[in-house]
Amino acid sequence: MQGDAQEPEGGPLIADAVKDNWVDTRAPAWARPYLRLSRMDRPIGTWLLLLPCWWGLLLAMLVSDRASWFDLWIFAGCAIGATLMRGAGCTWNDISDRDFDGTVERTRNRPIPSGQVSVRQALIWMSAQALVSLCILLTFNWAAIALGFLSLVPVLVYPFAKRFTWWPQLFLGLAFNWGALLAWTAHSGSLGWPAITLYCAGIVWTLFYDTIYAHQDIEDDALIGIKSTARLFGAQTPSWLLYFLIGSVILLGFAALQGAGARSIPSLLIALAGPWAFGWHLNWQLRHFRSGDQSGLVRLFRSNRDAGLMPVLFFAIALCV
Structure with missing residues (x-):
């Protein structure tokens, strides 16, 4: 009917996608549902998966005091792998x-519930991405491959996790920060305590940023029985965010101290400036x-890319001192 709103080519837009992102504006219409499945229209998640990888790699380089081609x-492979995984x-x-x-209002236009992609097509797309990621992983040492x-x-x-625990953000943290362990091991050949400390820092950071993110869906989640730390904390969320802030900074600082403690004083101080x-x-x-x-809430959540880049910057500078 004339005057009715028409669905954009390539399927309906996703509610929290970045405005004028390349998927919605430049990608072929047939590819858009698959790219939206992979959240290519919302790159912040890729950054949050990638940054702990770079933390782990740079800290391993600080400890070993060596670098190679x-x-x-590893730096580039982590970037490609984080995007695909x-x-x-x-x-x-x-x-x-x-x-x-x-x-849920925010997610009802996603490709599967809106009928743009079938479950079978989604499984094939998931497998293709995982297979390319596997090819990258196989270029690393055996310890990193096992991880x-x-x-x-x-x-x-x-x-x-959101169906059986009030702490699904903890499970997200376990998954999203694994790259700190993997990238450290890809450089050094084995795990070390600084990497484990770094991993724990990332998990607490995830509790911080994903609790903020979960507040977007708090009403819908309550209606359908989905659990989250946002629902659990309620009005006490600012206090819990403060605890997560302090915990992540202390753990990140301790990891930096473990990693750069044997280096020069200027190098150590620069590395510690990252957690600060x-x-x-x-x-x-x-x-x-x-x-x-x-x-x-969306703006704060997305700003964690900048927060996570700060340790990357200072760890990299510390390597040069």
């Missing part, structure tokens, strides 16, 4: 949550947190 491949993980999440997503396979456990469990700048950014987010401000 292969480290450049985030896509595969999100596809798996949408397959698992297809019965819930159609009942890569182990990472599938939290990835597979996470979509179901990271904590400053998280404190800025906490001061601007408003649970009812939907656009503000």
